[in-house]
Amino acid sequence: MHAKPKFALEPDLQEIAEWIEAFDQVVDQDGTAQGARLLEALSRRAREAGVDTPVQFNTPYVNTIPVSEEVPYPGDRAMERRIKSLVRWNAMAMVHRQNKKDPGIGGHISTFSSLATLLEVGFNHFFHAKYGDEPGDFVYFQGHASPGVYARAFLEGRLTIDQLNNYRHELRDTPGLSSYPHPWLMSNFWRFPTVSMGLGPISAVYQARFMRYLENRGLIKKTPRKVWAFIGDGETDEPESLGSITLASREKLDNLIFVVNCNLQRLDGPVRGNGKIINELEAAFKGAGWNVIKVIWGSSWDALLERDKTGMLVKRMEECVDGEYQAFKAKDGAFVRKEFFGKYPETAKLVENMTDDEIWHLQRGGLDPQKVYNAYYRAVQHTGGPTIILAKTIKGYGLSSAQARNATHQEKKMTEEAMVAFRKQFDIPIPDAEAKDALNYRPADDSPEIKYMQKRRAELGGYMPWRHVEYPKLETPPLEFFAESLAGSKGRAVSTTMGYVSMLRTLLKHPTIGKLVVPIVPDEARTFGMESIFRQVGIYASQGQLYKPHDQDMLLYYREEKDGQILEEGITEAGSMCSFTAAGCSYANYGVPMIPFFIYYSMFGFQRIGDLIWAFADARGKGFLLGGTAGRTTLAGEGLQHQDGHSLILSSTVPTCASYDPAYVYEVAVIVQDGLRRMYQEGEDRFYYIMLYNEDYPMPEMPKGVEEGIVRGIYKVKASEGKKPATIHLFGSGSILNEALRAQTILAEKYGVQADVWSVTSYNELRRDALAVERWNWMHPAEKPKTPYIHKVLEGAEGPIVAASDFMKAVPDQLAPWIGPRMVTLGTDGFGRSDNREHLRRHFEVNAESIAAAALSRLARDGKFDVKKAQKAFGELNVNVDKKDPAWA
Numbered sequence: 001m002h003a004k005p006k007f008a009l010e011p012d013l014q015e016i017a018e019w020i021e022a023f024d025q026v027v028d029q030d031g032t033a034q035g036a037r038l039l040e041a042l043s044r045r046a047r048e049a050g051v052d053t054p055v056q057f058n059t060p061y062v063n064t065i066p067v068s069e070e071v072p073y074p075g076d077r078a079m080e081r082r083i084k085s086l087v088r089w090n091a092m093a094m095v096h097r098q099n100k101k102d103p104g105i106g107g108h109i110s111t112f113s114s115l116a117t118l119l120e121v122g123f124n125h126f127f128h129a130k131y132g133d134e135p136g137d138f139v140y141f142q143g144h145a146s147p148g149v150y151a152r153a154f155l156e157g158r159l160t161i162d163q164l165n166n167y168r169h170e171l172r173d174t175p176g177l178s179s180y181p182h183p184w185l186m187s188n189f190w191r192f193p194t195v196s197m198g199l200g201p202i203s204a205v206y207q208a209r210f211m212r213y214l215e216n217r218g219l220i221k222k223t224p225r226k227v228w229a230f231i232g233d234g235e236t237d238e239p240e241s242l243g244s245i246t247l248a249s250r251e252k253l254d255n256l257i258f259v260v261n262c263n264l265q266r267l268d269g270p271v272r273g274n275g276k277i278i279n280e281l282e283a284a285f286k287g288a289g290w291n292v293i294k295v296i297w298g299s300s301w302d303a304l305l306e307r308d309k310t311g312m313l314v315k316r317m318e319e320c321v322d323g324e325y326q327a328f329k330a331k332d333g334a335f336v337r338k339e340f341f342g343k344y345p346e347t348a349k350l351v352e353n354m355t356d357d358e359i360w361h362l363q364r365g366g367l368d369p370q371k372v373y374n375a376y377y378r379a380v381q382h383t384g385g386p387t388i389i390l391a392k393t394i395k396g397y398g399l400s401s402a403q404a405r406n407a408t409h410q411e412k413k414m415t416e417e418a419m420v421a422f423r424k425q426f427d428i429p430i431p432d433a434e435a436k437d438a439l440n441y442r443p444a445d446d447s448p449e450i451k452y453m454q455k456r457r458a459e460l461g462g463y464m465p466w467r468h469v470e471y472p473k474l475e476t477p478p479l480e481f482f483a484e485s486l487a488g489s490k491g492r493a494v495s496t497t498m499g500y501v502s503m504l505r506t507l508l509k510h511p512t513i514g515k516l517v518v519p520i521v522p523d524e525a526r527t528f529g530m531e532s533i534f535r536q537v538g539i540y541a542s543q544g545q546l547y548k549p550h551d552q553d554m555l556l557y558y559r560e561e562k563d564g565q566i567l568e569e570g571i572t573e574a575g576s577m578c579s580f581t582a583a584g585c586s587y588a589n590y591g592v593p594m595i596p597f598f599i600y601y602s603m604f605g606f607q608r609i610g611d612l613i614w615a616f617a618d619a620r621g622k623g624f625l626l627g628g629t630a631g632r633t634t635l636a637g638e639g640l641q642h643q644d645g646h647s648l649i650l651s652s653t654v655p656t657c658a659s660y661d662p663a664y665v666y667e668v669a670v671i672v673q674d675g676l677r678r679m680y681q682e683g684e685d686r687f688y689y690i691m692l693y694n695e696d697y698p699m700p701e702m703p704k705g706v707e708e709g710i711v712r713g714i715y716k717v718k719a720s721e722g723k724k725p726a727t728i729h730l731f732g733s734g735s736i737l738n739e740a741l742r743a744q745t746i747l748a749e750k751y752g753v754q755a756d757v758w759s760v761t762s763y764n765e766l767r768r769d770a771l772a773v774e775r776w777n778w779m780h781p782a783e784k785p786k787t788p789y790i791h792k793v794l795e796g797a798e799g800p801i802v803a804a805s806d807f808m809k810a811v812p813d814q815l816a817p818w819i820g821p822r823m824v825t826l827g828t829d830g831f832g833r834s835d836n837r838e839h840l841r842r843h844f845e846v847n848a849e850s851i852a853a854a855a856l857s858r859l860a861r862d863g864k865f866d867v868k869k870a871q872k873a874f875g876e877l878n879v880n881v882d883k884k885d886p887a888w889a
């Protein structure tokens with residue numbers, strides 16, 4: 001018999017009761033599918049008749065999977081409970097002990113305590129470490145639940161007690177465990193940095209999508225591999241968490257499973273005290289086309305729900321808000337009887353034969369392995385789209401006085417009594433004295449628990465998480481491969497962006513590595529002149545091209561292909577960055593060294609998605625970020641929000657990021673070639689950020705012997721033409737190098753001052769070199785000091801330096817400790833303006849005239865040039881000394 005209506009009717013609505021009864025009969029006799037058809041037909045009819053049928057994305061506040069459709073649990077429940085208890089104990093004991101030893105060192109216990117069942121069911125039955133000889137599932141763990149993941153690895157024998165003793169003590173003789181999932185710090189263990197809320201979910205979406213990309217392009221085998229993302233319910237407030245969920249359904253990513261740990265709390269308090277987070281997420285994800293599975297009530301509720309003939313129990317479940325649900329689990333059984341069941345006589349009656357203790361132990365779905373197993377079982381079988389499991393849990397579960405309390409997130413230590421109570425509750429077979437000392441406990445290797453765990457993992461292909469890096473090192477092309485880029489433009493005015501695009505086209509044709517290149521662009525391909533690549537390699541579209549593009553008869557039409565190579569992401573720098581991450585870590589995750597090139601408006605990179613870039617570095621990602629339309633005065637017309645003069649400062653903060661500001665196409669070629677070699681041939685974990693400008697000018701042919709200087713950060717581009725050595729040096733970077741060259745001519749022709757011009761391709765690399773040398777020097781006071789590259793290069797080059805950049809003065813100033821007293825810095829501090837390059841450069845004082853004036857002024861101060869002449873020069877060069885400082889304008 002089909003379950004009776006679960007919502008209470010108003011007494012006078014007899015008509016509705018009759019309709020429901022008739023509907024129930026259809027379902028009972030002809031099945032649920034027929035029921036659905038009937039409803040659909042009715043609602044269609046209602047719309048025809050002008051009845052406004054509200055769109056309803058919420059189902060009743062009960063489990064999605066009815067008891068009648070559950071499959072039995074395949075594992076040994078009692079054994080798995082013992083194992084889970086051991087994991088709980090070890091996680092909690094580790095954090096507790098460490099905080100007693102080192103107060104304030106931190107760590108979390110309440111998150112994992114809510115997540116334990118959700119993870120254990122996965123570890124025992126779902127998370128494949130391998131599929132045959134292919135890599136297995138990917139799991140994005142809730143970052144601050146890491147103590148539980150460590151505790152399990154300890155029981156599996158993968159982590160030692162010394163490592164546990166050094167949890168959050170990474171800098172000791174025996175290196176310990178990092179606070180959170182950081183592949184940079186534990187490169188054999190963690191794959192995905194997740195602890196910055198929101199980055200895990202959005203990265204998981206794009207990971208699942210990239211998996212399909214690799215499959216559709218024939219680069220990896222198709223497997224039933226899944227991407228699991230464990231997410232906090234509070235975490236879903238981050239825009240990144242939900243920001244890309246329609247991509248997942250649009251792309252039919254049935255390899256993607258979100259599991260939201262709905263413990264109803266975040267750090268300070270309830271996630272939705274006055275509402276229900278599960279319902280909110282159900283509606284959002286259902287609306288976005290996901291398969292939604294709610295796991296709200298544990299099996300102990302089944303009988304009550306079955307007996308709820310009036311529907312009043314479900315009504316009560318519906319009307320309670322999360323703040324109340326939280327309170328129920330922070331109090332006790334008597335409280336739940338009174339406040340929850342006691343509201344209506346019908347519900348009170350349901351529990352009249354239960355003790356308070358039995359009521360207290362009515363379990364939540366996310367803590368019941370049977371319910372969790374069934375949800376996972378359905379999720380992995382679901383086809384045609386992504387699944388989200390909304391699992392209701394209890395924050396701080398089992399932590400006696402801290403359970404479900406607002407302060408539980410901050411709980412790091414427990415009282416000795418609480419430790420003993422915890423030991424009892426979870427049947428940890430250790431004496432109370434050891435429990436008070438929070439000693440870790442691992443049964444012998446041949447104990448049933450450890451043997452069971454090992455067997456389950458062996459059957460699922462090995463341990464998780466595990467990061468094992470094995471990929472073919474690439475034979476990267478020599479510099480001559482980019483001969484066209486080195487040859488110069490033969491007088492034709494082109495931009496470095498155009499030069500880059502033609503390099504990319506060349507690289508895409510490379511016989512072995514061409515197919516590994518992943519061009520990524522967030523809807524700006526035309527801005528960067530990349531249409532030609534649309535045609536060359538196609539735009540990736542998992543369904544192919546279902547329409548005839550209007551521009552099909554044009555050469556460079558918008559060509560979408562199932563095995564297209566370009567990831568044209570639409571307007572999402574965050575999403576594009578996640579694709580960049582999936583591709584840039586593909587060498588480690590799939591054993592396929594993909595080479596991503598992600599080009600975007602430089603303004604919308606580091607400052608907008610800097611945290612994703614930081615996580616990319618943590619994940620040891622490789623690849624090329626191309627900051628297009630770079631430079632505060634080179635991107636003309638676009639004004640304050642577009643003109644970037646500071647991303648090079650932000651990029652300098654990322655340790656594995658090599659930042660470059662090249663002026664010429666051959667410089668770009670040298671940097672890219674060297675980057676390919678270092679990352680993919682030598683296997684270095686680093687990545688590149690290269691500025692690309694849209695100003696057209698003739699590109700010279702590469703002079704001999706400049707490669708090292710380009711890569712290390714500086715080389716002389718044009719020596720002065722005078723007989724004597726230059727008295728001043730002009731540093732230029734990117735498009736501003738042209739201004740430095742023009743200043744060189746002005747100085748020589750108008751003022752008889754000889755200057756050398758240098759292209760500074762990377763102040764940041766020069767600084768890093770100098771810092772490393774300085775460090776060595778202070779550590780070795782008795783030895784001959786080493787010389788930073790910048791000093792070596794400038795040997796014999798006397799006189800002041802004027803350094804001009806289209807970025808903030810802080811960029812050249814990175815060299816101040818080494819050449820500061822010699823240096824006058826010109827840069828683009830301040831807000832941008834809409835105007836053309838000539839006016840912008842005059843405004844920001846980085847035009848040739850300003851460079852020349854600054855040079856003369858400095859020489860005058862040094863007594864090397866007549867002060868009066870210098871003053872006069874300002875007028876002649878149209879440099880207004882009375883205008884407002886652009887830094888504040």
Ligand SMILES: Cc1ncc(C[n+]2csc(CCOP(=O)(O)OP(=O)(O)O)c2C)c(N)n1
Nearest residue numbers: 111195196197232233234235261265266267
């Ligand atoms: C971007 C970001 N902001 C803030 C934090 C600090 N933080 C760590 S855990 C946490 C609360 C998490 O709540 P929830 O997602 O519900 O996870 P739970 O611990 O309840 O499972 C916060 C705010 C963070 N890690 N990342």
Ligand SMILES: [Mg+2]
Nearest residue numbers: 233234265266
């Ligand atoms: Mg939470």
